Amino acid sequence: MEAFSPETIQLSPDESIIIRLLDSTDAPKLTTYFKGLSAETRSYFAPHSFVEETVRHICRTLNPAEIVRLIATSADNQTIIAYVLLLSGATPSDAVRYQALGIPINVETDFSIAPSIADAYQSRGLGNHLMKKALTIARAMHKERIVLWGGVQARNIRAHRYYQKYGFIEVGQFENDVLNFDMCLTLSEMNNG
Numbered sequence: 001m002e003a004f005s006p007e008t009i010q011l012s013p014d015e016s017i018i019i020r021l022l023d024s025t026d027a028p029k030l031t032t033y034f035k036g037l038s039a040e041t042r043s044y045f046a047p048h049s050f051v052e053e054t055v056r057h058i059c060r061t062l063n064p065a066e067i068v069r070l071i072a073t074s075a076d077n078q079t080i081i082a083y084v085l086l087l088s089g090a091t092p093s094d095a096v097r098y099q100a101l102g103i104p105i106n107v108e109t110d111f112s113i114a115p116s117i118a119d120a121y122q123s124r125g126l127g128n129h130l131m132k133k134a135l136t137i138a139r140a141m142h143k144e145r146i147v148l149w150g151g152v153q154a155r156n157i158r159a160h161r162y163y164q165k166y167g168f169i170e171v172g173q174f175e176n177d178v179l180n181f182d183m184c185l186t187l188s189e190m191n192n193g
């Protein structure tokens with residue numbers, strides 16, 4: 001299906017990148033990607049363990065019906081520069097919180113998003129391209145709403161603005177070590193940034 005096809009994006013006049021689904025051969029590149037993330041980026045993005053064995057297991061057992069794993073790579077396909085998860089439904093702890101907010105999660109129509117971009121590529125427009133691809137895939141999979149996987153930390157101003165730009169609205173707050181916002185986006189013909 002076209003929504004899942006690789007796309008070549010011109011990030012700047014002299015740099016093109018590819019956005020595509022993670023595939024079974026990507027484990028070494030994905031491990032390298034995680035190793036290169038700064039402590040700050042890791043403090044914002046931690047949907048699963050980044051150890052090599054976990055990454056190999058993920059690449060061996062890809063199942064887009066459960067989790068779509070989008071990546072961006074350099075044009076030569078040597079380096080992963082972004083990794084975005086789209087989980088059908090929500091994690092158990094997110095689902096419990098949304099239930100308490102009066103927003104029951106439906107695995108058929110809800111997606112949970114967790115985006116990450118390599119430090120050197122942040123704030124250069126890649127997040128916009130990734131969100132557009134995520135929205136296209138969400139519509140193709142008949143999703144009606146996108147929630148934030150694990151919420152967004154209040155101190156993560158950039159991500160908060162990023163979600164607001166696409167029309168995500170705050171529906172709740174919770175604290176673990178830090179203050180977080182739950183935000184969600186109801187899909188419509190809008191939300192294209």
Ligand SMILES: CC(C)(COP(=O)(O)OP(=O)(O)OC[C@H]1O[C@@H](n2cnc3c(N)ncnc32)[C@H](O)[C@@H]1OP(=O)(O)O)[C@@H](O)C(=O)NCCC(=O)NCCS
Nearest residue numbers: 044115116117122123124125126127128152158159161162
């Ligand atoms: C959050 C993230 C995905 C955004 O992607 P990005 O490529 O950096 O963002 P873009 O350059 O495409 O910008 C998209 C929007 O984000 C916001 N934004 C980006 N950089 C920003 C900055 N430095 N300050 C404030 N807002 C910023 C703006 O709203 C921007 O819209 P605009 O281009 O119309 O101004 C990315 O920065 C990232 O991976 N950060 C680290 C991990 C993380 O925080 N993940 C989210 C966890 S909830």
